[in-house]
Amino acid sequence: MGDQFEKFIIDNREAFDDATPSENAWNAIDQKLGKKRSIWPNMWKVAAVLFMVSTVYLMVEKATTNDEEPLLSEEFTQAEDYYVGLISLRRKEIKAQLTPEEHEQFLVEIDQLDSMYEELKRTYQTNASNDRVMDAMISNLQLRLEILNKQLDILQNIKNQNNENDISIEI
The missing domain is CATH 1.20.5 (Single alpha-helices involved in coiled-coils or other helix-helix interfaces)
Known part of the structure; x- marks a missing residue:
C-alpha cells in the first residue's frame, strides 16, 4: 500500500504543487x-x-x-629616569661654563654614547625582554654620567688654577 500511495503522489505531483x-x-x-x-x-x-x-x-x-614598544620593567624605568636626570643636569652645568664652540668639542663623546643608546633601544624593541641589552643600556647611562662628572672635575680644576693665578698676580 505504501508503494501505491508513493506512486500516486509522484504521478499527481503537479496537482499538489499548485494548491496553497x-x-x-x-x-x-x-x-x-x-x-x-x-x-x-x-x-x-x-x-x-x-x-x-x-x-x-x-x-x-x-x-x-x-x-607598542616592549614594556620595560619598573626598576629599569626608574633607573633610566634617574640617570637621564643626572646627565641632563651635568650637561647644563658644563654648558654654563663653556662657550658654544667649547661645549660642542667637550661633549663629542657624550653625543656618540647618546647615539649608541638609541641603537640599544632599537635593539631592545626587536629583542624584547633581553636582559643583556637592558644591562648595556644601563652601562651606557652610567658611562655617560661618569664622563660628564670627570669633565666637570676638569673644568673645576681649570677654574681653581685660574683663580690661584689671579690671586698670585694680585699679591
Missing part, C-alpha cells in the same frame, strides 16, 4: 510558532552582536599591542 493553504491555516501556524519563535531570533541577534563586538575589540587590542 488558506490564510486561516497560515495564521494558526504563525500563532502556534509565534510564542516559541519570539525568544530565539532575539537571542541569536544578541549573540551575533556580542560576537562581533568582542572580535573587533580583540583585533584592535592586538593591533595596538603589536605597535
